[in-house]
Amino acid sequence: MNKTRFFVEFGAGMAAYVIMLIGSLLLVAGGTVTGAWATVVSLLPTLPALGVAIAVMRQIRASDELQRRIQLEALSLAFAGTALITFSYGFLENVGYPKLSMFYVWPLMAVLWIIGGILSSRRFR
Template structure:
């Protein structure tokens, strides 16, 4: 089995576990009163997200130099882009815009990383 196929399988399993953990956490929290049990239940999705992170880091370590460079540049774009967008929106919140949940940050970062990787792969074709 190739490294990329193994990555897709491990990543898919980890994301599936994350989705299940989010569902279980959301459904269970409503039945619990405030306290340590509810707090721990809210943090349940973090465990599979750690597995997702380890899977991604392991995959990046196995890439060749060009692919690593592309992903490093993509992550730099994602970091700077996320910082600029979230800070800009923070200032807009002071002008009366609705507050956004922190749940918006990671999808924004992931989308910018994907866009940056796409740009990098196009540049080096």
């Protein structure tokens, strides 16, 4: 898969995600949908997010061995770092720290993935 196709798929997926997220938030917060439909509408943004995940997986599959290794190392750091940080904070919640939303987990993992990618790619210069 070439980079242009990846960026088009990724960009379109992210744009659809943002549009569906804003729409679902407005519909639910405005009381337009309630009950079981509110649950369905709240989950609608996950559909384009799935498309983004598929685009990323396809790009990794199409990468050469070095890029795959870099991504594996980056994701390994992101996975382990997210686990350590979230578990540690969970223990801190037991002693009075404020509860955090699950919405913080993915951005944390994304930041650690970027850091892992930078560190790993530097190793292979």
